[in-house]
Amino acid sequence: MDIAAERIERLHELARAAATEGNHDRARYYVRLARRVAERNRLTLPREFRRFTCDRCDTYLRPGQNARVRLRDGHVVVTCDCGAHARYPYESNTA
Ligand SMILES: [Zn+2]
Secondary structure, eight states: HHHHHHHHHHHHHHHHHHHHHTTTHHHHHHHHHHHHHHTTTTTOOOOHHTTTTTTTTTTOOBBBTTEEEEEETTTEEEETTTTTTTEEEOOTTOO
């Protein structure tokens, strides 16, 4: 794993920890930093990172706290508090 990828992983952990503590502004800051690192290094963000961040407002999503998760027609639909929806095919968490 290269340094940029490690940095993204670290920022992801920090974002998750901040969101867990209810510190959403700080979590958003880490999410934005991680996106910038990925962009600058032409890296794809890890799937878990993409699943748990809002594309519109960069919030780190905590289902039940600042995001709603519904299953519909074989998809997982995540709705952020800002109103943005994200849909993913339903699958097990193996990868
Ligand atoms: Zn949002």
